[in-house]
Amino acid sequence: xxxxxRLFREPRWGVHPDDHKxxxxxxxxxxxxxxxxxxxxxxxxxxGAARPVVLVGQKxxxxxxxxxxxxxxxxxxxxPVSGTVTAIGEVTAPxxxxxxxxxxxxxxxxxDRWIETDPVADPFALAPEEIARRTAAAGVVGLGGATFPAAxxxxxxxRLSVRTLIVNGGExxxxxxxxxxxxxDCPAQVVDGARIIMHAIGAESALVGIEDNKPExxxxxxxxxxxxxxxxxxxVPARYPMGSDKQLIxxxxxxxxxxxxxxxxxxxxxxxxxTCAAVHRAIRLGQPLVERIVTVNGGAVTRPGNVLAPxxxxxxxxxxxxxxxxxPARLLFGGPMMGTLLPHGRVPLVKGASGVLAxxxxxxxxxATGPCIRCGSCxxxxxxxxxxxxxxxxxxxxxLDGAVGYSLSDCISCGCxxxxxxxxxxxxxxxxxxxxxxxxxxxxxxxTEAGRRLAEARLARLERDAKEKAELAARRQAxxxxxxxxxxxxxxxxxxx
Amino acid sequence: xxxxxxxxALGIALGTLLGVAARYLAVEENPLxxxxxxxxxxxxxxxxxxxxxxxxxxALARGEASPTLCxxxxxxxxxxxxxxxxxxIDLSAVRDDGPLLAVVAEEICTGCCRCSKxxxxxxxxxxxxxxxxxxxxxxxxxxxxxxRCPTEAIGLMPMPVTLxxxxxxxxxxA
Numbered sequence: 001x002x003x004x005x006r007l008f009r010e011p012r013w014g015v016h017p018d019d020h021k022x023x024x025x026x027x028x029x030x031x032x033x034x035x036x037x038x039x040x041x042x043x044x045x046x047x048g049a050a051r052p053v054v055l056v057g058q059k060x061x062x063x064x065x066x067x068x069x070x071x072x073x074x075x076x077x078x079x080p081v082s083g084t085v086t087a088i089g090e091v092t093a094p095x096x097x098x099x100x101x102x103x104x105x106x107x108x109x110x111x112d113r114w115i116e117t118d119p120v121a122d123p124f125a126l127a128p129e130e131i132a133r134r135t136a137a138a139g140v141v142g143l144g145g146a147t148f149p150a151a152x153x154x155x156x157x158x159r160l161s162v163r164t165l166i167v168n169g170g171e172x173x174x175x176x177x178x179x180x181x182x183x184x185d186c187p188a189q190v191v192d193g194a195r196i197i198m199h200a201i202g203a204e205s206a207l208v209g210i211e212d213n214k215p216e217x218x219x220x221x222x223x224x225x226x227x228x229x230x231x232x233x234x235x236v237p238a239r240y241p242m243g244s245d246k247q248l249i250x251x252x253x254x255x256x257x258x259x260x261x262x263x264x265x266x267x268x269x270x271x272x273x274x275t276c277a278a279v280h281r282a283i284r285l286g287q288p289l290v291e292r293i294v295t296v297n298g299g300a301v302t303r304p305g306n307v308l309a310p311x312x313x314x315x316x317x318x319x320x321x322x323x324x325x326x327x328p329a330r331l332l333f334g335g336p337m338m339g340t341l342l343p344h345g346r347v348p349l350v351k352g353a354s355g356v357l358a359x360x361x362x363x364x365x366x367x368a369t370g371p372c373i374r375c376g377s378c379x380x381x382x383x384x385x386x387x388x389x390x391x392x393x394x395x396x397x398x399x400l401d402g403a404v405g406y407s408l409s410d411c412i413s414c415g416c417x418x419x420x421x422x423x424x425x426x427x428x429x430x431x432x433x434x435x436x437x438x439x440x441x442x443x444x445x446x447x448t449e450a451g452r453r454l455a456e457a458r459l460a461r462l463e464r465d466a467k468e469k470a471e472l473a474a475r476r477q478a479x480x481x482x483x484x485x486x487x488x489x490x491x492x493x494x495x496x497x
Numbered sequence: 498x499x500x501x502x503x504x505x506a507l508g509i510a511l512g513t514l515l516g517v518a519a520r521y522l523a524v525e526e527n528p529l530x531x532x533x534x535x536x537x538x539x540x541x542x543x544x545x546x547x548x549x550x551x552x553x554x555x556a557l558a559r560g561e562a563s564p565t566l567c568x569x570x571x572x573x574x575x576x577x578x579x580x581x582x583x584x585x586i587d588l589s590a591v592r593d594d595g596p597l598l599a600v601v602a603e604e605i606c607t608g609c610c611r612c613s614k615x616x617x618x619x620x621x622x623x624x625x626x627x628x629x630x631x632x633x634x635x636x637x638x639x640x641x642x643x644x645r646c647p648t649e650a651i652g653l654m655p656m657p658v659t660l661x662x663x664x665x666x667x668x669x670x671a
Contacts, residue, residue, distance in 0.1 A: 043660075097663040369668075396670065426668045436664030443662070444573050444596065451637040452539030454618035 011251065013383035014239045015416045017174050017337070019213060024297045025177030027305030029185055032321050034108055038312030039091045039348040040066060040077050041103040045141040046148045047073030052104055058085045061115040063288050066104050069136065075149045075351075076139045080290035080310035081108040094315075094333050094350055098343035106312070117286035123196045128158060131200040131283060138282030139289045139351075144168055144179075144243065144272035145334055147352035150197075150279060156262070157201030157269040165203040166252060166263075167194050169210040169217065169273040170236065170243030173335025176355040178293040179273045181306040183210065183217035186277060187224035191231055193276030196283050198230070201269055206231045207252050208273070213238040240337065241414040245270040247383050259410050274354070294318065295355035299363045300328040309349055316345035318356050328358035337415040370423035378417035378427060384410050388417035392430040400434050400441075408434060529581075530558045536577045537567060540617040542639030544568045557582065569639050571596065597638030597653040603628050605650040612642035612651060 090100035136151035302323030623629030
């Protein structure tokens with residue numbers, strides 16, 4: 001790539017951290033030894049929690065439905081092993097709070113017997129709605145980390161007549177290589193999945209964006225897509241956060257997604273490469289989403305690499321498979337920039353976890369926070385063109401509305417600002433706190449409103465009751481008076497006879 | 498002709514009279530009052546010392562009550578009222594235990610139905626001589642049921658923190 005071209009193509013936003021992807025990315029894919037039991041949270045996706053359809057003590061087969069989706073945006077959960085349901089209760093959520101989350105526990109019987117599947121030989125003969133239905137039934141959600149139910153996005157893409165499917169193979173987070181591995185090991189599945197999605201949403205072409213730090217993946221994908229001219233492989237410069245949908249769309253198509261708008265509104269739809277492979281398996285093989293490739297990496301891991309693991313296995317199982325040098329000081333699901341902090345290793349693997357990172361104390365040490373010197377580094381790094389220093393100053397002073405005025409809602413929490421900050425200010429934590437606080441305020445407002453409606457309804461009811469009672473009393477009185485009058489009229493008549 | 502003239506004169510006279518009456522006998526209504534009332538919870542619980550939210554809003558509009566008057570509303574309502582009235586107040590002085598919920602101790606509930614009659618939002622369900630229970634989504638934590646319970650079976654507790662309600666703590670300032 002020439003200097004001029006490089007200057008021209010290199011985005012102005014973002015950061016370029018050490019990627020730490022190798023040697024984990026180059027290690028061949030391992031398969032996790034079957035865990036003794038798996039715990040499947042009912043909420044592994046954006047939207048409504050799934051509703052259990054099995055009972056404790058019930059025997060289940062691999063791929064059998066355990067919990068069905070509930071509501072418009074939701075996803076079902078399937079058994080990743082064959083065995084017995086031993087509990088439906090709370091397990092520790094993969095969440096920094098360490099709170100509980102309802103889950104189904106399945107004790108493996110070791111047979112791994114699959115339930116009867118319903119493979120489709122030619123998905124392109126199916127109606128797009130049927131593909132969406134099958135994808136939804138297979139519990140496929142966005143595997144890049146957003147965990148948005150894939151089928152809901154298909155329907156959205158059809159409704160807004162999306163022309164271009166963007167397949168996200170960016171994987172810009174350091175340390176992670178699960179998407180890289182899936183593109184190297186099963187590029188045909190990814191390409192086929194992308195073509196099935198194109199058919200489902202009615203798109204004409206697919207652009208596969210892959211960061212140029214993954215030459216093996218680009219080569220494998222180019223070979224797999226050679227016979228399909230509608231699937232175009234597009235290497236993109238390696239720059240964090242290239243894997244964020246808005247940045248990838250802008251780099252590949254030049255279109256900017258407006259604030260408060262969805263990608264589909266500019267005529268594109270983004271799906272992760274792993275999601276494409278999951279759609280391929282759901283349609284071609286009829287297999288629901290019960291396992292995924294997860295990167296196990298970090299300084300505390302002896303043999304970093306990618307592991308094919310059933311959903312619901314514990315983080316400790318994954319770490320045991322790859323070996324641990326020393327007790328990790330910090331455990332994460334996802335990448336180091338945007339990953340979820342885990343309270344301990346006894347949390348289950350969920351659909352959206354692309355990696356398990358175990359860091360040593362030396363790796364996680366952060367220098368003490370200093371005052372903001374208003375250098376503006378965060379402003380240059382912000383991929384959304386925001387002013388992180390101003391937003392953080394307002395939030396620090398408790399002025400959340402002031403922060404909203406600086407477009408806090410457009411912040412994607414990518415962490416570029418905190419990464420470059422020379423004073424080590426935890427900027428993203430300020431933003432996460434403010435977003436949570438604003439959401440809580442909105443909830444309180446809705447609650448107050450609902451309370452007011454209920455109070456009004458009650459007053460109306462009391463009034464109506466009182467009125468009805470009064471009417472009833474009046475009618476009774478009238479009846480009694482009439483009866484008395486009749487009796488009075490009858491009596492004199494009796495007397496006269 | 499006489500009829501037309503007399504009716505026109507009558508019309509003009511009565512119209513003027515009505516106009517004058519509307520001007521001079523108008524009931525004073527402060528638009529601020531309605532706006533303030535919209536901010537208050539509207540459960541008429543009476544914890545502020547006024548009969549209901551409308552009266553509290555009137556007192557606020559007259560400047561006779563403090564924006565901190567509403568315990569169920571907590572800090573959020575205080576903030577909203579202060580902003581509406583253009584007052585700066587020290588929010589750190591406001592005690593906000595977060596939203597509260599009423600809970601029934603099932604082992605001592607006698608099913609007397611007294612609590613369900615006073616609940617301003619109909620959040621209590623239960624029939625005579627049956628254990629009563631509280632619909633969490635509808636309870637505003639106003640505490641009106643507490644004093645009606647003959648066996649002290651109802652208590653207030655903070656709303657439990659659940660996963661979707663968890664908030665990252667604000668970074669400690671160095």
